[in-house]
Amino acid sequence: MPATLYGVLVLGIPESPRYLVQKGLPEQARLVIERTLHEPAHQVIARIQHSLENTDHGRWTDLLDRRNLLVPVVWTGVMLAIFQQFVGINVIFYYSSVLWQAVGFSTTDSLIVTVITSITNVVTTFVAILFIDRIGRKPLLLIGSVVMSLTLGSMSWVFAGAAVVNGAPQLVGMAAVVALLAANLFVFAFGFSWGPVMWVMLGEMFNNRIRAVALGLCAMVNWIANWFIARTFPPLLEASGPALAYGLYATAAAISFFLVLFFVRETSGKELEDMA
Secondary structure, three states: OHHHHHHHHHOOOOOOHHHHHHOOOHHHHHHHHHHHOOOOHHHHHHHHHHHHHOOOOOOHHHHEOOOOOEOHHHHHHHHHHHHHHHOOHHHHHHOHHHHHHHOOOOHHHHHHHHHHHHHHHHHHHHHHHHHOOOOOHHHHHHHHHHHHHHHHHHHHHHHHOOEEEOOEEEOOOHHHHHHHHHHHHHHHHHHHOHHHHHHHHHHHOOOOOOHHHHHHHHHHHHHHHHHHHHHHHHHHHHHHOHHHHHHHHHHHHHHHHHHHHHHOOOOOOOOHHHOO
């Protein structure tokens, strides 16, 4: 049902003006621009045509500099794609019920927590929609990194101090409450920042010449990082419990703050044709 609903809603999404201009359909592009932008359509179309006339189709080699290393903006995109997964978000979704059962929750309670976490992720995405153009992409990423660092650090601290029963940490009383709050605050922070905003940034930070291949590379790296985190969590959980894993994810979240602070440029309010 959700997939069917998604398919129906997608039919209402207009084509990109850049795609329409590239296909020789400027009139259709004008209609889309007039519906979605607040500036004269002929000016936007002129910029798009100028950009297309002066841009070759991207190749993988365009991502490299003279030393055959990735150009800086692509490195930044790749790091964003990696750290979006290295904060451990998909551990929460893939292993949520297993994790909570491992620390003493019943099967029913574990499933309830999993459902609450999933709803939290969906609802908080609307926060990003409301604020991404008001305060910018970079501030949202920075705020998300701070909150994720604190919540993941709290989870690591709670699990590290939990009593061990039959070789596994057991959360009771206030420790269980703190862990639940921290887990859902973490998902909340990810949902309004790194979850959606990272993809928006990747779609805006590359120039026309390399956008397609750079986005392809970043998407591939993102899925590889997803696979790595998903594969390494069960051995970490079995070997040392959740404390070490969440400590590593908290460290990744802290590093992501400095990555954004020093290497990411704000893209809000800039046209794709203006990206260097």
